[in-house]
Amino acid sequence: MKIVVIGGTGLIGSKLVKMLHEHGHEAVAASPDTGVNTLTGEGLADALKGASVVVDVSNSPAWDDAAVMKFFETSTRNLLTYEAAAGVRHHVALSVVGTDRLSESGYMRAKIAQEKLIKGSSIPWSIVHATQFFEFLKGLADISTDGSKVRLPHVLFQPMAADDVASALAKIAAGPPVNGTVEIGGPEQFRLDDLVRRRLAALKDPREVIADPKALYSGAKLGERTLVPGNDARLGQTTFETWLIQSGGKIPSAKSPAA
Numbered sequence: 001m002k003i004v005v006i007g008g009t010g011l012i013g014s015k016l017v018k019m020l021h022e023h024g025h026e027a028v029a030a031s032p033d034t035g036v037n038t039l040t041g042e043g044l045a046d047a048l049k050g051a052s053v054v055v056d057v058s059n060s061p062a063w064d065d066a067a068v069m070k071f072f073e074t075s076t077r078n079l080l081t082y083e084a085a086a087g088v089r090h091h092v093a094l095s096v097v098g099t100d101r102l103s104e105s106g107y108m109r110a111k112i113a114q115e116k117l118i119k120g121s122s123i124p125w126s127i128v129h130a131t132q133f134f135e136f137l138k139g140l141a142d143i144s145t146d147g148s149k150v151r152l153p154h155v156l157f158q159p160m161a162a163d164d165v166a167s168a169l170a171k172i173a174a175g176p177p178v179n180g181t182v183e184i185g186g187p188e189q190f191r192l193d194d195l196v197r198r199r200l201a202a203l204k205d206p207r208e209v210i211a212d213p214k215a216l217y218s219g220a221k222l223g224e225r226t227l228v229p230g231n232d233a234r235l236g237q238t239t240f241e242t243w244l245i246q247s248g249g250k251i252p253s254a255k256s257p258a259a
C-alpha cells in the first residue's frame with residue numbers, strides 16, 4: 001500500500017516512515033525538505049499519485065497563535081482537496097489528548113480547527129489523540145519558564161515515547177478508517193511538575209521547577225485530568241525510565257510549541 005506521511009521528516013514522521021517500510025508498505029516522506037509543501041500545495045499532486053492513505057504528522061514551524069491557525073487550516077484544506085482528487089481512501093491525523101478541553105490555548109484552537117476540517121471532509125478518516133511525548137518534556141519546560149524558574153501545575157500527566165506514538169499510527173494507517181478518534185497514552189501516570197523536574201535533573205538543567213496551581217499550559221488552565229486520556233486509550237509500553245536510558249540523556253527534536 002502506498003502511504004504518504006506529511007511531516008515525514010519530523011520526530012514522529014521519520015519513525016513512522018521507517019516502521020511502514022519495515023511492514024512492507026511503500027511509505028513516502030512528504031515535507032518541504034522533500035519538495036512537498038502543504039501550505040502552498042507545491043508537490044502535493046505528485047506525492048499523492050497512487051496513494052491509498054495519508055498520515056498527517058506535520059507541525060507548524062511558527063508558534064504564534066495566528067501563524068499556527070493559518071498553518072493547520074490552510075495545510076489541512078489543501079491536503080484534503082488534493083487527497084479527494086487523487087482518490088485517497090483514508091486520512092489519518094495526529095492530534096492531542098484533551099484538545100477540546102484546552103481551547104484557551106491558541107495552539108489547541110488550531111488543532112481543533114484541523115480536526116473540524118477532517119471530520120467535515122469526504123475522505124474517510126481516523127484522528128489519533130496522543131498524550132505529550134517524553135521528547136517534548138524539555139520543550140514543555142522552555143514554554144513554562146519564567147526567569148530561572150519553570151512553573152507548572154501539579155496535575156496528572158501520562159506522556160509517552162515517540163516510538164510508541166509512531167507504532168500506534170502505523171497500525172491505524174494500515175487498518176480501516178475509524179471515522180472517529182482513538183486515544184493513545186503512556187503506560188504510567190505522573191504529576192506534570194514532578195516529571196519535568198526529573199527530566200531537567202537528567203539533563204543537568206539547573207532550572208527550578210515550581211508547582212504552581214495557577215500556571216498555564218500553552219496558555220490554557222489545566223484541571224486534575226485535562227491531559228489524561230480516557231479508559232479506552234491504547235497504552236504504549238515504554239516507561240519513562242526505559243526511555244531515559246534509551247535516549248541516553250540526548251534531547252531528540254520535538255519542535256512542537258505546545259502539544
Ligand SMILES: NC(=O)c1ccc[n+]([C@@H]2O[C@H](COP(=O)([O-])OP(=O)(O)OC[C@H]3O[C@@H](n4cnc5c(N)ncnc54)[C@H](OP(=O)(O)O)[C@@H]3O)[C@@H](O)[C@H]2O)c1
Binds near residue numbers: 013040132
Ligand atoms: N509534542 C507533543 O508532545 C505532541 C503530543 C501530541 C500530538 N502532537 C502532534 O504531533 C504532530 C507532530 O509533531 P512532531 O514533534 O513530530 O513535529 P516536528 O518534529 O516538529 O516535525 C514537523 C514536520 O512538519 C513538516 N512541515 C512543516 N511545514 C510543512 C509544510 N508547509 N508542508 C509539509 N510539511 C511541513 C516538517 O518538515 P521539514 O522538516 O521539511 O520542515 C516536519 O517534517 C504535531 O501535529 C503535534 O500537534 C505533539
